[in-house]
Amino acid sequence: MKASELRDQSPEALRELLLQRRREQFRLRMQQATGQLEANHVIRQTRRDIARIKTVMQQMKDGAGR
Secondary structure, three states, X not given: OOHHHHHOOOHHHHHHHHHHHHHHHHHHHHHHHHOXXXXXXXXXXXXXXXXXXXXXXXXXXXXXXX
16 A cells, blocks of 8 residues: 555545454454464564554645645
8 A cells, every 4th residue: 555545535434444454453463463363474564554544644644735
């Protein structure tokens, strides 16, 4: 997911996407704890997606949505 793709979305859509990613992160952490997670890199990608979404949301809030 790229930041430019996120900037094209509405704030409401971003909040929903953030909620989905946080749920996915929780599910992945539970899988890791129980030894069921096979692709460890997905946790890192999800964490970075969350950070990107939060950054774009903050930029929109500050008026620097470029």
